[in-house]
Structure formats: structure tokens, C-alpha cells
Amino acid sequence: MTEQATPSPEAIKAWARLMRVSRQLIEHAEEALKEGGLPPLAWYDVLHELAEVGEGGLRPFQLIERTLFAQYNISRLLARLEADGLVEKLPVADDGRGQTIRITAKGRDTRRRMWSVYGRSIAELVGAKLSVDQLNMVSALLGRLRHPPASD
Amino acid sequence: MTEQATPSPEAIKAWARLMRVSRQLIEHAEEALKEGGLPPLAWYDVLHELAEVGEGGLRPFQLIERTLFAQYNISRLLARLEADGLVEKLPVADDGRGQTIRITAKGRDTRRRMWSVYGRSIAELVGAKLSVDQLNMVSALLGRLRHPPASD
DNA sequence: TCTATATAGATGCAATTGCATTAACTCTGG
């Protein structure tokens, strides 16, 4: 656990597992969405954040903070979402540079349909593989790898 | 732990942590490599596999199995690696379609230099955050999420 | 107020990825 230039075998193994498993899970979920004729995971992430905050919406830079997507990525993703009528861009009164992004009814509907597929993937790939205690253990351990570390 | 269409809150949280943490770690490692003027992680994955098997080399389809990259992705990645002189493509005697990919001396050197940066990231981001027992716990839990599940 | 600096978001262009297809070869059954 001490800082080293060369990681311990245990650290390497944990890292390798994390890389491989996350890639596999993402690929599976992405594939399930595609099979359902639904948009990719990235769209879900944004729609989810927007659905959670409701009518107030979010500024693009807030979405960047929450989703970890790059600025140019969000900019273009929002353009696509808007083109599909899933979100709307509103000017913001006290800052002429900015805009507020709000999810539309169609956006909520799409998010719901995505969740029915995405949620099933989560249930199958994670929920069905570990007990509740084990899931909590995973969350806690991964929480310590997060930046900033999670307390729980 | 029973199969459900809607995942438990614990499963959702574990999934969310996994997605976020893996993204963050990859981003950090990728950034460190870039700052060192080194190629991206994907190159390391391939060079690592090739370095491990030695002079015998690997067929592209074997790299696909090991790295989980898509076929077209490997095909083009190998073209770039070859263009940089990091690997060489050899015809394979008993299968006229195929080729064997072998890492070159320059490839080994690049891999080593990448590891000096990549390894440090692993040590800092994972090794320094959890005890050996915790690292083993992470590996074991994630191993059960893998497909096929790992035994250890 | 005016200038310099910082922040919000968009965009041109190059590199990469994803999708579908293709080319070349191998294998199997008749």
C-alpha cells in the first residue's frame, strides 16, 4: 500500500481485472442496446443526469463534471440529442455565453426504454453474479479508488 | 443475487462505481503516457501480449481473443505498430491466409518505456489506495464478473 | 471605463472507430 514506482503483483492483477471486466461489461451492455435499436450508453448517461434534475436542467459544464466526458464530446453529443429532439437548449438569463439543457418528454421516453434494456444488463452481469454483501464490498473498494475517494 | 429484470440498488451502485472508476483510471493512465510522449494504452496491451509469448509471436486472431479488441481494430493497430517498426508480420507456413506478429527489439524497448509510466500509474492509482488483502478481494470479486468467471 | 484574463461552448481538421463488405485461403462433404 506504500507508494512505489513498480506496482505489486496484487495491484497489477486488480488493475488488469478492472480493465478487462469493465471493457467486457460495457461491450455487453452496448451490444444489448444496439440489438434493441437503442442509442449508445453515452446517451443514457446524459439523459439520466438530465432526468434526475428535472425541469431546471443542467448547464453543459455541469454535465461534463458529472459524466466525465470531454468538453467537445458533450458539445457534440448534445447537438445530436437536440437534433433527435431528446433535449432542448435554453438560453440562460444571467450568462450570455451559456445555455441550459433540459430533457424533453421524448427524451424521458427514450431514457426509459434504454433503461429497460440497460437495467437488465446490469441485473444479469452484476446483480446475478454477486450477493448483496459482495456488491456492497465492490462498491466500497472501488469507492476508494475513485477520485476523490468515496467515504462509504 | 437472483435474476431480475430490474437490478437491485446495490447492483446499480456497484455498476456505477465500476463504470466511473474504470473511466477515471484509464483517463489518468492515458494522460500520463501522453505526457511522457508515449503511445496510448492500446499499444501497450498488444506489445505486452507479444512480449510475453516471445519469438513465437501471435496470430492476429489470438490477439483479438486476448485483448478483446475488435477485428478491424487489431488489423489497423497492427498496421500502425508495423509502420512504427514495433512489430513485424511474418507469413505463416501452414495457413496462407494468416500471419504471425512478432515484437521487435524496438517494440520491446517501447513497451519497457511505457511500463515505466504505466506501472507508476497502477502503483499510484491502485497499489497505493488499497492493502494487499483488499487488492486480492477486488480481484476475486471482479473475477466473478468476468466471462468466463475466474476461479481465484 | 478599459484592458487583460478567465470561462462557456462550438468547430475545423486529423486520427480513430464502427459497420459492412471483400479478398484470400482452408476445410468439409459428396
Add this chain to the structure above:
DNA sequence: CCAGAGTTAATGCAATTGCATCTATATAGA
């Protein structure tokens, strides 16, 4: 031996990502 099916790898083209830069507005300081 041959036709058909399968496997291995490459590639044309569209979509996305990454990088650097740009525009517009806001804010701080002289």
C-alpha cells in the same frame, strides 16, 4: 476433385473522437 461453407485479415466509407483553436461573454484589476 469440386462446390459450398467457414475462417482470417484487410478495407471503403460514415460516424465519432481528439486536438487545437476560436468566438462570445464575463470578471478582475488598473
